[in-house]
Amino acid sequence: MISKLFDPQSVALVGASTKQGSVGYVILENLVTRFKGVVYPVNPKYDEVELWGRRIKFYKSILEIDAPIDAVVIATPAPTVPKILEEAGLKGVPVAIVVSSGFAEAGNVELENWTKAVAKQYGIRVLGPNCIGVYNAYTNFDTIFLPADRAGRPPPGPLALISQSGAVAAAIMDWAARRKIGLGLMVNYGNKIDITEVELLEAFAADDRIKVITLYIEGFKYPGEASRFLESVRKIVPKKPVVVYKAGRGRAAQRAVKSHTAAMAGTYEMYHGLFQQAGVIEASSVREMFDMAKALAYQPIPRGKRVLVVTDSGGMGIQAVDALEALGLEVPEVPESIANELKRELLPFAAVSNPIDVTGSATDEHYKIVLDTLLPTAFFDMALVVTLMQVPGLTKNLAEYIINSKKYGKPLVVVNFGGSELVQKFEDILEDNGIPVYPTPERAAKALWALYKYAEVKRKI
Amino acid sequence: MISKLFDPQSVALVGASTKQGSVGYVILENLVTRFKGVVYPVNPKYDEVELWGRRIKFYKSILEIDAPIDAVVIATPAPTVPKILEEAGLKGVPVAIVVSSGFAEAGNVELENWTKAVAKQYGIRVLGPNCIGVYNAYTNFDTIFLPADRAGRPPPGPLALISQSGAVAAAIMDWAARRKIGLGLMVNYGNKIDITEVELLEAFAADDRIKVITLYIEGFKYPGEASRFLESVRKIVPKKPVVVYKAGRGRAAQRAVKSHTAAMAGTYEMYHGLFQQAGVIEASSVREMFDMAKALAYQPIPRGKRVLVVTDSGGMGIQAVDALEALGLEVPEVPESIANELKRELLPFAAVSNPIDVTGSATDEHYKIVLDTLLPTAFFDMALVVTLMQVPGLTKNLAEYIINSKKYGKPLVVVNFGGSELVQKFEDILEDNGIPVYPTPERAAKALWALYKYAEVKRKI
Structure with a gap:
């Protein structure tokens, strides 16, 4: 159930840390101080810690937690991820957000394949790895490991963003926060070993809080994705507008796309034709995407x-x-x-x-x-x-x-x-x-x- | 000498007023409280008035002022303008800024022609009428009759703006003030009975404080202007970049241009060709014009x-x-x-x-x-x-x-x-x-x- 990806009621954070500024610390702070759900920090190094004026209990592993868990956020070194996924699978957690990097994007293709296989074996749905994950402004479920003083958090509202780039997503959030633009849900999917754009689009399409879906994409990765996108989006757009900005249009840009997200850039004309057929509204920049989305949401x-x-x-x-x-x-x-x-x-x-x-x-x-x-x-x-x-x-x-x-x-x-x-x-x-x-x-x-x-x-x- | 237009040392303001918010009041406040030169308020209704913590002496007419005057600003009802220009001529004032409206733009073509004839007879150069005039950030010579709380005043800097539209100019100033963009000199020329864009371009070209000239134009008005523009600008651009935004491109836009500034919109292609020949850098919006100007000034x-x-x-x-x-x-x-x-x-x-x-x-x-x-x-x-x-x-x-x-x-x-x-x-x-x-x-x-x-x-x- 990928709906748990955006609206978990209980979350385990594996790799929760007390080291200020670290990835595991920032996410822990997000979840402990703002999230409207239950948080289970996991790290065998700690027992109980006093932080942000609270006593925080740590767990040795996911399996030690004595309650059902909707989602697990993994922020540990890449080689440990398969084992943690296995434990999450044994525990019956339906969805995992892997923010850890050091997989295919760093040349470790084998580790990525192994991670994928473990997830498949246990039927656990995975976002990432190598992503900043999810931001839900309604519940403050927030796996963004960039502190709020440099990456602002936007207020709740009818816009949703799906972004292939984590840094672009963070910059958009920071800008939306400053302009008070209601960006209710945001997701960045990183290396995409499992959950795809199309599933995320479908999840937002089914979500009543969202009126307009925006999508920042550099290119599809796998064969057949374009036709699945077309089929799915044609069903969504009669209900909700989808606004897309496809980056990487010219020759040098495609060279960059290839090195950035290993996406198949294809020719821009191919994407443009696909978007036309799908009934998507195409923007020519990130800013234009939100200019349009604002009008589509309220007018x-x-x-x-x-x-x-x-x-x-x-x-x-x-x-x-x-x-x-x-x-x-x-x-x-x-x-x-x-x-x-x-x-x-x-x-x-x-x-x-x-x-x-x-x-x-x-x-x-x-x-x-x-x-x-x-x-x-x-x-x-x-x-x-x-x-x-x-x-x-x-x-x-x-x-x-x-x-x-x-x-x-x-x-x-x-x-x-x-x-x-x-x-x-x-x-x-x-x-x-x-x-x-x-x-x-x-x-x-x-x-x-x-x-x-x-x-x-x-x-x- | 149109250099006195931007850098007068002494200014008479005819139509100076003590009525808060009126045109004659706002300009008086600008000049009395901020201008780094001498001001002679003219209005037969007043003698001496206490305002802004100062005692301000008023004159009955320009001719009563016992000192040389570099420029006169006229903010009285349109029908009185020819007589005031005559007095300014007799006094030997070289340049007048007529902010008063109610001339050709309101159907009073005869009054406009008469005003033109008087100016010519006395050899006094006229900016306007029906304009917001001049803003000089270096000396705070400022004839803008819009109070600073709704139309900000930008800081000194190397950019200059020549604008055919007063409201567009005021909005640009307000924006530049907020962004701290150094817009050192601004001029809006209204009905253009005498001083033209070309002369203003030449004045800015000769001004060492200015590094980049921006021009907002809807269209030329008189026969022969396009060729004068070409001749003049070709001499300027080897020394200083000129960035132009020409508004009014399509058919409906040209209808609007005609009714707005009575300019001959011509086809946009004609202007585009002219700009190319002149070596002007063309922008496609006001904002783009300043984006470019900022780079050209500093890089x-x-x-x-x-x-x-x-x-x-x-x-x-x-x-x-x-x-x-x-x-x-x-x-x-x-x-x-x-x-x-x-x-x-x-x-x-x-x-x-x-x-x-x-x-x-x-x-x-x-x-x-x-x-x-x-x-x-x-x-x-x-x-x-x-x-x-x-x-x-x-x-x-x-x-x-x-x-x-x-x-x-x-x-x-x-x-x-x-x-x-x-x-x-x-x-x-x-x-x-x-x-x-x-x-x-x-x-x-x-x-x-x-x-x-x-x-x-x-x-x-």
Whole structure:
């Protein structure tokens, strides 16, 4: 049962350590001080230790633990791993997370094969080895051996990440923590001797806490994986969007992929074709993957590709239109009768076509008029709202008007740029209420494109 | 003399006001409390006023001021502007900044023509009208009528911005202030009845404080401007890089440009061709423009396009190679003899081809070995260094090693991603020492591309 991989209630940590900064110490601290489950530290060197203001009992081996165990985390030297897996198997533990490195990636192919064989014999499912494992923001089940002061832990939320690279995953977590992005579940699978991307995708697909699955991948490893991926993902995407960033596209990049994860990079065109067929939404960078995921998690699906652009800066409006058109979205003109109506209610120099430029002299109410007049009509499917808060007439109330427009059931994203406190606060209010904010028109346009693309995918599959 | 536009020693502010939040009040506060020059507030309504803990003397008109004046800032209702310009002309003021709006942009074409005629008659050079004017971070000459709490003021530095849009300029300033980006001079020229982009470009080209000129433009306005631009910029770029972002590319965008600045958008291809001929470096967004400008201001020019990539994350290395190759830069393999040498000094699992992956177990010294071994050789022209600080072995000392590599005279940029305090501090040290840091491999690659592109431009022109 790989569901125990993300939501164990009891965990044994083999290789738990009292040596500050060591892998076994950081994971022990994560589990003892934050995990909402039971922890059994295993290390024959210790008996009972006082740490973090608690008395912590250590076990000599997994077999000594007198209770059922949902998962075992192994952080001991590579050569000891098969024996520990054997004990876990005897104990009946369903799943093991092996963070230890020193297997095939270090040339020890035989040790890796032996580990695989032991796992198979006992029917124990293995994540890794050579991985950072699992982070669950809901229960704080956290096998990440990088201390929180250099790799932040994001808050719970509807995004999930599957990453082939441990360092990339840690950097994403650190960034998501800082930006308060709700990355509820994260998994890094390392050498992948057993549990694969496809199974992890299926686990997240079945998890109600997760609304969008993101996948960072460098390449598949085994024959047949591509077709299993296609088959599986085609079943997932009608229920949940899957956003993928495939690294390693050019020639030199493929050389690097080969040395990094021993993945078969294949040609990028092969992957691109596969993603298209599978109905996956493809990002061209890690950041773009999360820009899209944020919109997919919180915004409805549009009925078409016609975008309303409202802006207090003509210049930013133009940039937005550039970006939208380059992505194949449409920015249709406002029908003349409605344009005339707007003309009467907005400032004399406002542009009432599309983009609607309420001008730098606008007030919050002008945005409200535009949104309330145009969003309910059949002429627009979604809206990109530019709010340069540097102009004098705008206040935090504008956020409320934008949030209120969610009632029209159409996707809304906001472009906001700058650094002052007002700008920050305004952004926080919007994001806390499910309106994604982006610092550039290009990124906001790409997010709307992802929503449109997902609508298309759902229609087709 | 348009140099007085940026560096006046004495300024008259006509329309100075004591009404909090008004245009005339914000500019008065800027000039009285921060400007390192003499200010003469003009408003017949006041005599002497106590404000900001100072006694401030007001003048009835410019003609009443008994001292020479380098520049006049006009912030009165549009219809009064011609008369004030006349007085400034009589007084012999060389340059006027007209922030007042209500001219051609509001349909008052006749008033705009009249204003133009008066300026011409008295030989007074005019910036605007309908502009936010000038910001000089060196002297705090600052006509921006947006209060600093919503539009931050960036610190002095080698970047200059010429912007056709006032709101875009204010948003850029606010962002640059927050990021501590040295934007030394900024100008927005509004309706452009007199002083043009080309003259502003020439003024910045002649200014020793400025190393890189950035230009945000929606389109030229008058016949003949494109050829003047070409002629002028071709003379500037051998001395200083000019980075341009032209907004308004597609069809709907051009409709918006027309209504926003009444500029002739022309086809984007026309502008693109012009920029190529002029030797301008073209950005595809405001943010990219500053990413490039930062590198161009602080890094040397490369001799070729071969990039060394060093990383502690195989995944990030791959992304970097993807981005570099997509831009036409090269990531050549390390010659075998040197690779073997590296093999002995780095960790056993390190990848010593290119990208060099020092792995997540790396220490600061591993980066030092790579940089000191490869940067002095003839095999590489520049370096992209990925430093995911989430891994356990890296410390702030790494910044010192990277800064030290400046001695090899080759461009260096860093990719750093995350949000923890260590990450922030590490970035600050690098940027304070002239090493540009970017949050994604794509942005760092584009910065190196800009350096290479500028090297090409210098060779050709």
